[in-house]
Amino acid sequence: MLDIEDIKCAHSRIRAFVHKTPILESEFLNNLSGAELFFKCENLQKTGAFKARGATNAVLSIPKDKICNGVATHSSGNHGAALAWAANLRNLVAHIVVPMNTNQVKRDAILNYGGKITECNANLRSREETLHQLVKHTGAYFVPPYDDEEVISGQGTTALEILEQVEDADIAIIPVGGGGLLSGCLLGFSGSPVVTYGVEPEGADDAYRSLHSGKRVIDHSPDTICDGLRTTLGRRNFPIIRDFVKDILLVSDKEVVDAMYLLWTRLKIIVEPSCATPLAGLLRNKSLFSGKRVVIVLTGGNVDLTDLPFK
Amino acid sequence: MLDIEDIKCAHSRIRAFVHKTPILESEFLNNLSGAELFFKCENLQKTGAFKARGATNAVLSIPKDKICNGVATHSSGNHGAALAWAANLRNLVAHIVVPMNTNQVKRDAILNYGGKITECNANLRSREETLHQLVKHTGAYFVPPYDDEEVISGQGTTALEILEQVEDADIAIIPVGGGGLLSGCLLGFSGSPVVTYGVEPEGADDAYRSLHSGKRVIDHSPDTICDGLRTTLGRRNFPIIRDFVKDILLVSDKEVVDAMYLLWTRLKIIVEPSCATPLAGLLRNKSLFSGKRVVIVLTGGNVDLTDLPFK
Numbered sequence: 001m002l003d004i005e006d007i008k009c010a011h012s013r014i015r016a017f018v019h020k021t022p023i024l025e026s027e028f029l030n031n032l033s034g035a036e037l038f039f040k041c042e043n044l045q046k047t048g049a050f051k052a053r054g055a056t057n058a059v060l061s062i063p064k065d066k067i068c069n070g071v072a073t074h075s076s077g078n079h080g081a082a083l084a085w086a087a088n089l090r091n092l093v094a095h096i097v098v099p100m101n102t103n104q105v106k107r108d109a110i111l112n113y114g115g116k117i118t119e120c121n122a123n124l125r126s127r128e129e130t131l132h133q134l135v136k137h138t139g140a141y142f143v144p145p146y147d148d149e150e151v152i153s154g155q156g157t158t159a160l161e162i163l164e165q166v167e168d169a170d171i172a173i174i175p176v177g178g179g180g181l182l183s184g185c186l187l188g189f190s191g192s193p194v195v196t197y198g199v200e201p202e203g204a205d206d207a208y209r210s211l212h213s214g215k216r217v218i219d220h221s222p223d224t225i226c227d228g229l230r231t232t233l234g235r236r237n238f239p240i241i242r243d244f245v246k247d248i249l250l251v252s253d254k255e256v257v258d259a260m261y262l263l264w265t266r267l268k269i270i271v272e273p274s275c276a277t278p279l280a281g282l283l284r285n286k287s288l289f290s291g292k293r294v295v296i297v298l299t300g301g302n303v304d305l306t307d308l309p310f311k
Numbered sequence: 312m313l314d315i316e317d318i319k320c321a322h323s324r325i326r327a328f329v330h331k332t333p334i335l336e337s338e339f340l341n342n343l344s345g346a347e348l349f350f351k352c353e354n355l356q357k358t359g360a361f362k363a364r365g366a367t368n369a370v371l372s373i374p375k376d377k378i379c380n381g382v383a384t385h386s387s388g389n390h391g392a393a394l395a396w397a398a399n400l401r402n403l404v405a406h407i408v409v410p411m412n413t414n415q416v417k418r419d420a421i422l423n424y425g426g427k428i429t430e431c432n433a434n435l436r437s438r439e440e441t442l443h444q445l446v447k448h449t450g451a452y453f454v455p456p457y458d459d460e461e462v463i464s465g466q467g468t469t470a471l472e473i474l475e476q477v478e479d480a481d482i483a484i485i486p487v488g489g490g491g492l493l494s495g496c497l498l499g500f501s502g503s504p505v506v507t508y509g510v511e512p513e514g515a516d517d518a519y520r521s522l523h524s525g526k527r528v529i530d531h532s533p534d535t536i537c538d539g540l541r542t543t544l545g546r547r548n549f550p551i552i553r554d555f556v557k558d559i560l561l562v563s564d565k566e567v568v569d570a571m572y573l574l575w576t577r578l579k580i581i582v583e584p585s586c587a588t589p590l591a592g593l594l595r596n597k598s599l600f601s602g603k604r605v606v607i608v609l610t611g612g613n614v615d616l617t618d619l620p621f622k
Contacts, residue, residue, distance in 0.1 A: 022333040044578070044579055112339075265616065268359050268582075269581060270575060305621050306621060308616065310616050
């Protein structure tokens with residue numbers, strides 16, 4: 001069972017290779033929300049997403065005798081790019097299985113970091129089957145996108161940095177797709193007074209339903225603008241979330257786009273839809289956060305600038 | 312005559328009110344440019360531009376008996392918003408004269424900070440005449456956009472922060488419109504080994520022509536996408552720039568849009584066209600900067616998201 005010591009080990013392992021991303025603040029958004037907000041900018045992380053943390057920790061943790069055929073994964077984009085990038089740290093080939101509906105910007109990122117793309121259908125079964133064939137064929141080492149101890153530990157290093165950077169934080173709000181970042185951060189915050197909420201789109205509410213039913217929901221058909229959150233909650237991630245999260249908030253796609261617009265215009269940073277869910281969740285539930293020091297984890301900034309949801 | 316002590320005084324005066332903006336780095340842009348780049352993110356400054364520094368220093372420096380009727384200025388946008396914002400620090404009214412072609416986003420910012428807008432034609436004479444009438448009528452205290460000692464000193468605090476944040480910087484590249492930021496930073500860097508280049512659009516090359524002719528060019532008709540750089544080099548700014556700048560680089564609007572796209576997609580931050588000129592200038596003159604540690608000052612991020620220049 002993972003604990004905070006694993007997160008600390010991961011931090012020592014990866015800190016020389018990833019950015020300590022900045023915290024931004026906005027008077028306007030503080031006034032709008034009634035809380036004191038601290039935005040942890042993982043959209044400014046290497047590869048434009050927190051995924052660089054987990055991928056780096058995984059790549060650096062693989063025993064030498066197991067990596068001669070490179071690494072492989074399936075990914076809707078950001079984990080794929082992160083793994084392709086991290087593989088270069090050990091001069092490895094990275095094979096990435098991507099769903100056919102992955103946007104061109106995320107594909108280009110994988111290719112630019114030297115990754116090799118294999119396409120599959122846009123569902124978990126096709127992803128896993130295509131990956132299985134690929135691994136069998138190439139002998140590459142599988143680095144899962146979230147349901148993996150090294151990946152979870154790497155993502156959790158975000159929480160350790162937040163504790164260093166934000167004094168007396170009361171609450172953190174973190175998006176949940178497969179649950180890698182949320183479960184890692186819950187472990188990273190353990191022993192601190194930080195209370196953590198997850199947030200997910202109404203159109204991909206498997207974590208919400210899993211938490212409230214006590215049983216991991218694996219059969220769902222995500223329909224949301226948040227392309228990074230269309231994944232299914234992981235087997236290793238669920239029990240950590242179930243045991244430590246305060247609650248999971250739901251947000252509509254319209255609330256996501258409105259929050260995304262606020263982040264672009266007020267913080268002057270580029271965030272993808274998934275990344276706007278925590279601010280959307282906070283603005284929908286202001287009374288929960290009123291007067292608190294709230295950390296909003298911004299997860300990624302990989303968008304297609306020629307296809308923005310703003311009118 | 313201003314010197315580095317004025318910049319240090321300004322820094323003590325304003326540092327509690329403005330952000331110490333972060334420095335971002337990008338492996339991709341380092342590889343592309345052949346230099347080691349440090350992006351000083353004044354687009355993440357209060358009000359979305361470095362102008363908050365000068366406006367704050369000016370507002371805090373006005374003697375008490377001269378501010379009973381508020382402050383006033385003319386501005387193509389960012390200085391107006393900054394002054395409207397800074398005026399609130401002393402509960403002052405701010406009257407802002409804006410050219411008719413100022414974009415709605417910059418107008419809204421002025422209004423949102425409580426500023427009062429008066430329109431004028433899009434040339435320096437109309438701006439100055441309208442402002443003159445306004446000051447006469449209201450008794451407001453004029454805070455010039457750049458040709459002013461307090462404003463220059465405030466903008467120069469950017470350089471002091473860069474010296475704190477970037478070890479062994481060799482070169483800084485800074486946009487020049489009226490010359491407030493460039494002249495202030497030249498003073499802020501004095502005594503350090505940092506060599507400073509200005510950069511301006513080919514369609515607004517008055518500083519370039521002033522530097523190379525030795526005489527300030529005041530009669531010009533700017534035509535450039537860089538709305539923040541359509542101003543005329545200031546009387547107080549020119550001699551500082553003439554004496555201390557290494558050179559002024561020119562860039563085309565196409566180079567500006569290409570550099571802007573790189574900044575958006577690689578740094579995941581929102582920059583306005585003016586703000587992309589230093590990277591454009593560096594990429595056009597790579598041999599000048601090869602192997603050096605180069606600070607790129609990013610000046611502002613106030614753009615209309617519904618009217619982007621990307622295809």
